[in-house]
Amino acid sequence: MTTTTTTAASAVDAQRLEHVRQVAHDIRMGVLEQGEAQGEGYVGQALGIADVLAGLYGDTLRLRPEDPEWEERDLFLLSIGHYALALYSALAAARVIPREELLTYAADGSRLPMSGMKTYTPGMEISGGSLGHGLGQAVGMALGLRLRGQHERRVVNLLSDGELNEGSTWEAAMSAAHWRLGNLVALVDLNGLQADGRTEDVLRLEPQEDRWASFDWRVLRIDGNDLHQVLGALDAATAVAAPEGTPTVILCDTRLAHGVPVLEAKDKLHFLRVAPEEWPVAKDQLTARHEGEQR
Amino acid sequence: MSTTTVQRSAAMIASIADPGVPTTPAPFGHTLAALADEDPRLVGLTADLAKYTDMHVFAQAHPDRYFEMGMAEQLLVGAAAGMAAVGLVPFASTYSVFATRRAYDFLCLDAAEPGLNVNIVAALPGLTTGYGPSHQATEDVAILRGMPDLTIFDPADAVDVEALVPAAVALPGPTYTRLLRGQVPRILDRYDYTFEVGKAKVVRPGDDAVMVSSGLMTMRALLAAEELASRHGIEMSVVHCATIKPFDEETVVREVTSGRPAFTAENHSVVGGLFEATAGALVRRGAAAKVRPIGLPDAFLDAGALPTLHDRYGLSTTSVVARVLDELR
Secondary structure (H helix, E strand, O other): OOEEOOOHHHHOOHHHHHHHHHHHHHHHHHHHHHHHHHOEEOHHHHHHHHHHHHHHHHHHOOOOOOOOOOOOOOEEEEOOHHHHHHHHHHHHHOOOOOHHHHHHOOOOOOOOOOOOOOOOOOOOOOOOOOOOOHHHHHHHHHHHHHHOOOOOOOEEEEEEOHHHHOHHHHHHHHHHHHOOOOOEEEEEEEOOEEOOEEHHHHOOOOOHHHHHHHOOOEEEEEEOOOHHHHHHHHHHHHHOOOOOOOOEEEEEEOOOOOOOHHHHOOOOOOOEEOOOOHHHHHHHHHHHHHHHHHO | OOOOOOOOOOHHHOOOOOOOOOEEEOHHHHHHHHHHHHOOOEEEEEOOOOOOOOHHHHHHHOHHHEEEOOOOHHHHHHHHHHHHHOOOEEEEEEEHHHHHHHOHHHHHHHHHOOOOOOEEEEEOEEOOOOOOOOOOEOOHHHHHHOOOOOEEEOOOOHHHHHHHHHHHHHOOOOEEEEEOOOEEEOOHHHOOOOOOOOOEEEEEOOOOEEEEEOOHHHHHHHHHHHHHHHHHOOOEEEEEEOEEEOOOHHHHHHHHOOOOOEEEEEEEEOOOOHHHHHHHHHHHOOOOOOEEEEEEOOOOOOOOOHHHHHHHOOOOHHHHHHHHHHHHO
């Protein structure tokens, strides 16, 4: 068993960290702008996962913003379609889509629908939304890349804790270990909440490390809102990325609406409804926090 | 002294070929393996049913491009979609019941919505096993006809199977094939017929009746037509629909509104399959015709020996002949 809590944070230098911190802030601000445009949405999850996406889109993934279909890119699969606004923000931060397009989020005719879909948005690799689909497709992609000799390319699937209810996720987890897909990384957002309530009440998830390890995955568990830990874990997961090897899961404990106290304080965090006058407050709080961290 | 013949319920390996009809072993497996010699994009996957879907032939020929995904149909289809997304052309095999009932959401959202070249080859369509409702896919076409952008093939024999595999490779979107496997009848090569995606073909002309058929029921329709001609002087036209979706409405409506007594014949429930596709086409085009459905009842079917069941549910050649004679009298 290879359960590890990453301690690689010390290897992250200050300049790199500062860049990713700025990307995380940009992602959060973009999330708030999209939320304000609609007045509601899965804003809590998007703010919670912003640091992980910043690590990916600000640092780790091999992409060409001007060519989202670049043949050598890493593949990032968002199976949790309702987190789309977070990914749109990350794609804007990575300059794959224009920053100003975020304001069209979930509007009629927009390329940025409420739930993320491959056929709508440059940079989306799959259509998410029906949960438990991402990891199976990731297995196929990882196998396919290996067969085609594209050993440099990685497949990364972001899934949620609620998604672990779906049996198909565990079919895929079994398969990834069986096929020794070292080029596959799963990221699980453990925010503890799903549609009907706390994940522990809906269907018990823990012990997560043991479950993945018993499926023969390499397991890292981190605070998903600590950029040191995020970068350290991504480094550790991708440093060994190879066509043959053990797949890695990074279990990311995150906090819903992280970084925006006015939203963190709300009762119903699964789907946030926010009064118009609260959005400027939220943005001010986010900016103040960011400036405080820069000092 | 009387003896009782016990029909062996060797259901999973039962041949659907009528006596005297030549067969071809594993046409799907051999065709895919041969195509893969030339096309490195082709890969094969299965869900613990390689030997029962003729995928083992491909597996032996191309072990490096064969993927055993285990008894996990959602993974099977999702992984096939992932492979298609990175430029491969996957063929994924399992039984019809599992492909449709268990993996619908995955075929729909992972393959059909993004328009990926994922090809599902599904054995035991309709009533081709005596195992009972767990394995009898009497409603697979009904389940899948509502899925946008999915092409559905219902081949009659080995001639069809050998032709549709390269056609599925060439089609950019997903396909579902009601696979005939094992010793597969070979009958269409006796007629002036070529497989063409999306086309219904008049395989045998006839002035006294017309039968629109698909899948193995085209074989039965042709055998019935020969018997009706030789023993009863009745000439029945047989119109074969190797593609159920997209459905060749123009040809089918033209044939069933020709004034001849008209039938549909399908190895599927009378709900949601060829009969209802035909009925829908007629109504949509403002055409009127009485069409008599030959197909499986809207019921969970019995377990037992396949020949017995085909007689019981009206799919055997003898039953088809009797039904036509009944209607024409």
